[in-house]
Amino acid sequence: MTVQQPKRRPLSRYLKDFKHSQTHCAHCGKLLDRITLVRRDEIVNKTAIAQLDTLIDEATWQIVKQDWIALCRFCSDLHCNEHNDWFDIIGFKQYLFEQTEMSHGTIREYVVRLRRLATHLAEQGVAKELACDLTPDEALEQWLPATSPNNYRIALRKYAQYLRQKNQLPDSQAENKSTSAIY
Numbered sequence: 001m002t003v004q005q006p007k008r009r010p011l012s013r014y015l016k017d018f019k020h021s022q023t024h025c026a027h028c029g030k031l032l033d034r035i036t037l038v039r040r041d042e043i044v045n046k047t048a049i050a051q052l053d054t055l056i057d058e059a060t061w062q063i064v065k066q067d068w069i070a071l072c073r074f075c076s077d078l079h080c081n082e083h084n085d086w087f088d089i090i091g092f093k094q095y096l097f098e099q100t101e102m103s104h105g106t107i108r109e110y111v112v113r114l115r116r117l118a119t120h121l122a123e124q125g126v127a128k129e130l131a132c133d134l135t136p137d138e139a140l141e142q143w144l145p146a147t148s149p150n151n152y153r154i155a156l157r158k159y160a161q162y163l164r165q166k167n168q169l170p171d172s173q174a175e176n177k178s179t180s181a182i183y
């Protein structure tokens with residue numbers, strides 16, 4: 001009795017084809033220019049991919065494939081820095097894309113501000129817990145950079161909105177806050 005063996009190829013081959021078949025970033029939906037492959041939130045570079053030589057068939061690949069996504073340079077950068085980040089930047093960015101009408105450029109600007117702020121806070125030795133506060137704009141007020149603090153304040157308020165949404169807190173709180181912020 002002979003059983004037809006399904007054709008097997010190294011995983012790296014499938015990944016190469018997969019990479020070439022991806023046209024848009026899995027996170028922000030931007031047209032891909034430079035592609036980074038990410039497996040379960042971890043960037044896997046070209047060299048590491050080349051070493052994935054396990055032989056698998058098409059059916060196995062279809063299962064394995066679910067762990068892999070292709071990201072643009074900007075989104076993969078965020079993945080890289082995720083661990084030392086003070087803010088949940090990936091979630092925040094996703095929130096801005098999905099729940100607001102903001103342009104790519106504006107979203108990028110917000111993200112850049114938060115990342116800059118995180119660097120500044122780390123340099124100042126500020127306690128990281130403050131960034132986890134549900135009202136980070138208030139908790140971090142005294143630590144804002146002396147140069148254009150208002151830019152950071154605006155970004156933090158937007159981030160606070162994201163946190164409220166994430167924690168399913170009522171919007172009324174947001175209204176009260178923005179009203180009191182005028183005075």
Ligand SMILES: [Zn+2]
Nearest residue numbers: 025028072075
């Ligand atoms: Zn992206």
